[in-house]
Amino acid sequence: MRVTSRALRTNVTPARAFSVLAHHNASRGLPPPAMLSGEWFGSPAVIAPSLQVSSGTPSFPSFPAPVDAPPGVVGGGWFGYLSYDLADPSGRRGALPPSAWGWADHVLRWSASGTCHLESLDGGGPSVSTMESLLTAPPTPLSWSAGPLRRPLPSEHRDAVKACVHAIEAGELFQANICSRFTGSFSGSPAALFASGVSSLSPRRASFLSGSWGSVVSFSPELFLARHGRAVRSTPIKGTLPRRGPQDDGNALLLRQSAKDVAENVMITDLVRNDLGRVCEVGSVTVPSLLKVRPAPGVWHLDSTVTGVLRPSVSDSSLLDATFPPGSVTGAPKIRALDLIASLEPCGRGVYTGAIGLVSPAAGLELNVAIRTFEIAAGTISLGVGGGITADSDPEAEWQECLHKAAPLERLLAGVEQ
Numbered sequence: 001m002r003v004t005s006r007a008l009r010t011n012v013t014p015a016r017a018f019s020v021l022a023h024h025n026a027s028r029g030l031p032p033p034a035m036l037s038g039e040w041f042g043s044p045a046v047i048a049p050s051l052q053v054s055s056g057t058p059s060f061p062s063f064p065a066p067v068d069a070p071p072g073v074v075g076g077g078w079f080g081y082l083s084y085d086l087a088d089p090s091g092r093r094g095a096l097p098p099s100a101w102g103w104a105d106h107v108l109r110w111s112a113s114g115t116c117h118l119e120s121l122d123g124g125g126p127s128v129s130t131m132e133s134l135l136t137a138p139p140t141p142l143s144w145s146a147g148p149l150r151r152p153l154p155s156e157h158r159d160a161v162k163a164c165v166h167a168i169e170a171g172e173l174f175q176a177n178i179c180s181r182f183t184g185s186f187s188g189s190p191a192a193l194f195a196s197g198v199s200s201l202s203p204r205r206a207s208f209l210s211g212s213w214g215s216v217v218s219f220s221p222e223l224f225l226a227r228h229g230r231a232v233r234s235t236p237i238k239g240t241l242p243r244r245g246p247q248d249d250g251n252a253l254l255l256r257q258s259a260k261d262v263a264e265n266v267m268i269t270d271l272v273r274n275d276l277g278r279v280c281e282v283g284s285v286t287v288p289s290l291l292k293v294r295p296a297p298g299v300w301h302l303d304s305t306v307t308g309v310l311r312p313s314v315s316d317s318s319l320l321d322a323t324f325p326p327g328s329v330t331g332a333p334k335i336r337a338l339d340l341i342a343s344l345e346p347c348g349r350g351v352y353t354g355a356i357g358l359v360s361p362a363a364g365l366e367l368n369v370a371i372r373t374f375e376i377a378a379g380t381i382s383l384g385v386g387g388g389i390t391a392d393s394d395p396e397a398e399w400q401e402c403l404h405k406a407a408p409l410e411r412l413l414a415g416v417e418q
Contacts, residue, residue, distance in 0.1 A: 017135050036357065041364075048079055076103075094382075096350055146184055165395075174332045179329075182383045190376050201408060224367045262302070281310070
């Protein structure tokens, strides 16, 4: 498989390119673009200009062998998602398919300096001049509208948290992630919603996928897995305090000093170490960054980074078998947490807390954790929110944490400037 990368002469931003492509494709009945925005494969953005994302593809794609490519080049690959439903022991399903993937033989990739490259696998895709002509067309904005999200009764979430704390006190597990779902009405272009959110929220691991089955609009801050060659990395987020404005600047220090949040993070970091240890070379799994405070829309987060070197025989599918669903959105021990979540949460999670991203024969694999993620289908938009529960959790505080996480996304739907 041959990989090519050619710099475009036109100075176009990822946001403009995505908007131009979304309108161009919609007006011609073509599949919409797919986009990864923020920090992906060392680039601020990767776009598949038009992508047929099908729910009929295998749960996880694979390649017979990696392809040699210059550093940073993506070339193309499989864009898609794995929903949490694939691991739900209850067998429940959300509104969207359990997984959906689409093959892109060419992509647009922006370098850190802002240069846009047209990259392809085996010569796929249009010429540089054709793409330059398309991207310099005047953008015609697409529109969307959404009703306010309906929240579950706060008492329902608090009761689930209480039951989880009781299970922890009984010694069944150390931590579990308990979630609730907000729903509302939606009309118009999901691509336009994604463009608005990327502009106002600047998420680190945003992604957009759409097909006849619906749309996934993700503003995630969290890396689930990055695999480049045999090097693998995961950066679980656990620990949250509000970040509503200058009045909350001091919460960054308070978060790092919070015994409850630190314990949450350390437990899940250890779980991720264990997951990666199942498929990595003995002695290669390390934690180069522990308990780092990072800003995200509306909140401060604690994250840690775990790295390792995969054994030569380990495929991407084997890596996923060992690590999915992400530890930060399940709990420890993971199997017991999955069972408890199924018994306490009233409905399936869908794509929420699954993973979204790209598998490339040239660049490797990167997947986010599908949090801060809208799922859109049949005129309905839904948003999952939740948090990690430990023995020290206060049910009302956990509900408030859900509201803090949802607030920037609710403001986005309401058209409030952020």
